Amino acid sequence: xxxxxxxxxxxxxxxxxxxxxxxxxxxxxxxxxxxxxxxxxxxxxxxxxxxxxxxxxxxxxxxxxxxxxxxxxxxxxxxxxxxxxxxxxxxxxxxxxxxxxxxxxxxxxxxxxxxxxxxxxxxxxxxxxxxxxxxxxxxxxxxxxxxxxxxxxxxxxxxxxxxxxxxxxxxxxxxxxxxxxxxxxxxxxxxxxxxxxxxxxxxxxxxxxxxxxxxxxxxxxxxxxxxxxxx
Amino acid sequence: xxxxxxxxxxxxxxxxxxxxxxxxxxxxxxxxxxxxxxxxxxxxxxxxxxxxxxxxxxxxxxxxxxxxxxxxxxxxxxxxxxxxxxxxxxxxxxxxxxxxxxxxxxxxxxxxxxxxxxxxxxxxxxxxxxxxxxxxxxxxxxxxxxxxxxxxxxxxxxxxxxxxxxxxxxxxxxxxxxxxxxxxxxxxxxxxxxxxxxxxxxxxxxxxxxxxxxxxxxxxxxxxxxxxxxxxxxxxxxxxxxxxxxxxxxxxxxxxxxxxxxxxxxxxxxx
Numbered sequence: 481x482x483x484x485x486x487x488x489x490x491x492x493x494x495x496x497x498x499x500x501x502x503x504x505x506x507x508x509x510x511x512x513x514x515x516x517x518x519x520x521x522x523x524x525x526x527x528x529x530x531x532x533x534x535x536x537x538x539x540x541x542x543x544x545x546x547x548x549x550x551x552x553x554x555x556x557x558x559x560x561x562x563x564x565x566x567x568x569x570x571x572x573x574x575x576x577x578x579x580x581x582x583x584x585x586x587x588x589x590x591x592x593x594x595x596x597x598x599x600x601x602x603x604x605x606x607x608x609x610x611x612x613x614x615x616x617x618x619x620x621x622x623x624x625x626x627x628x629x630x631x632x633x634x635x636x637x638x639x640x641x642x643x644x645x646x647x648x649x650x651x652x653x654x655x656x657x658x659x660x661x662x663x664x665x666x667x668x669x670x671x672x673x674x675x676x677x678x679x680x681x682x683x684x685x686x687x688x689x690x691x692x693x694x695x696x697x698x699x700x701x702x703x704x705x706x707x708x709x710x711x
Numbered sequence: 712x713x714x715x716x717x718x719x720x721x722x723x724x725x726x727x728x729x730x731x732x733x734x735x736x737x738x739x740x741x742x743x744x745x746x747x748x749x750x751x752x753x754x755x756x757x758x759x760x761x762x763x764x765x766x767x768x769x770x771x772x773x774x775x776x777x778x779x780x781x782x783x784x785x786x787x788x789x790x791x792x793x794x795x796x797x798x799x800x801x802x803x804x805x806x807x808x809x810x811x812x813x814x815x816x817x818x819x820x821x822x823x824x825x826x827x828x829x830x831x832x833x834x835x836x837x838x839x840x841x842x843x844x845x846x847x848x849x850x851x852x853x854x855x856x857x858x859x860x861x862x863x864x865x866x867x868x869x870x871x872x873x874x875x876x877x878x879x880x881x882x883x884x885x886x887x888x889x890x891x892x893x894x895x896x897x898x899x900x901x902x903x904x905x906x907x908x909x910x911x912x913x914x915x916x917x918x919x920x921x922x923x924x925x926x927x928x929x930x931x932x933x934x935x936x937x938x939x940x941x942x943x944x945x946x947x948x949x950x951x952x953x954x955x956x957x958x959x960x961x962x963x964x965x966x967x968x969x970x971x972x973x974x975x976x977x978x979x980x981x982x
Contacts, residue, residue, distance in 0.1 A: 515946075564783070564785050565783075565784060565785045565938075565940050566783060566784060566938075566940070570940075575771065576739065602899045621956065635725035656771075657768060657769075657770040658771070659768050659769060659770070660753055660756075662766075662768065663768075672747070672748075674886070675744065675748055675883045675885040675886060676748045676750075676885060676887070676908075677885050677888075677889075677907060677910075677911050677912075679911060690808065
């Protein structure tokens with residue numbers, strides 16, 4: 481059965497089916513954009529939470545950690561309620577568009593990136609931090625050294641964030657609508673093919689999804705491990 | 712922290728820019744999973760889009776959710792199969808221009824050994840009673856869809872409240888049939904989905920053709936006078952388009968090459 485799925489996936493890819501490539505392209509566009517936004521929010525937020533202490537910090541950290549496990553379908557429901565025609569953000573007119581999926585995925589991936597960044601920064605020895613300061617580093621240099629020190633863990637945060645975004649299906653279904661040619665991504669396509677009883681097609685699409693995720697994760701991993709050799 | 716918030720807003724604003732559709736050229740249509748799974752709209756919608764230049768967003772959900780979306784003015788048109796619920800919606804003024812579009816028949820499927828003797832039943836109600844009395848397993852959609860509502864109305868007509876040997880799975884038709892097949896259970900299904908999935912199931916049709924099992928689809932507009940954001944013209948145009956001779960003929964032939972008989976029968980104009 482697995483080999484049939486692999487074979488199906490390979491045949492789909494080489495056949496150059498424009499519909500399939502459109503779905504792949506949209507999936508990549510949406511999930512990588514969502515990951516980038518999640519990084520822009522989550523990295524600084526995680527570093528901030530990892531270094532500063534302020535009243536209520538513990539509470540914020542526990543909220544972030546809880547949100548790391550936020551079910552995508554809950555994120556989807558909240559985004560749907562907000563973006564629906566008569567919802568508070570309905571005037572933006574972006575429900576059932578790829579943008580809506582991006583927003584939902586940002587909400588799903590940001591806590592993952594934030595939480596893992598926070599953990600990465602906190603792993604760095606406090607004495608090491610004091611040492612950098614003692615050597616006369618300004619704030620920017622200080623942060624740069626910290627980020628470099630934590631780079632392996634931070635790349636893990638990137639990989640996990642991307643994985644959370646590209647693999648979710650509940651939110652993409654709800655706020656995107658799984659519309660053919662507009663908002664159908666790989667995960668929602670799999671769900672549809674299963675409900676149509678096309679198990680082989682669904683399996684092949686799953687392999688395509690896993691393969692793409694593998695390629696991107698492998699690229700990030702090689703970046704992670706290459707730096708390892710240098711140090 | 713302030714800079715940080717500004718950053719978030721800028722990024723989100725950039726994200727919004729990637730969607731550039733003009734809302735007046737969009738028709739949001741809520742339809743049922745049974746219609747989507749059949750693939751009928753994948754054929755019809757592109758024809759409508761080329762003819763009118765309007766982009767159709769069709770959302771496949773259970774009939775219950777579709778009706779609720781109309782009640783909230785979130786969609787412009789409906790293509791559903793829950794006549795009772797639709798009539799209520801029309802009476803309350805949420806939908807207008809409701810037209811009969813097509814029909815097919817629901818069927819009762821089950822294991823070929825047919826332990827409950829559904830084959831001998833003369834009506835759907837009797838079939839359900841036989842399933843209940845022989846304590847055979849029945850798998851229900853349980854998702855407030857049109858199919859589920861029809862099933863509930865048949866149970867009600869037979870004055871039975873099934874509790875034991877009754878699985879409410881809360882899933883679409885395809886998933887429900889798969890579960891029924893795996894468990895050698897009975898289920899009520901639309902014929903289209905069954906024919907579509909037949910090869911991957913171990914279920915056979917045991918009862919069909921009785922009057923209670925007629926599955927009627929209507930197409931209608933959400934009332935634009937009630938919701939200012941509802942696209943009046945596109946909704947009206949879509950209803951007209953679906954009733955046109957060209958589309959009615961297409962509906963009558965759709966699926967013949969795939970499963971040997973039409974998945975839906977055109978029914979425009981009738982009541």
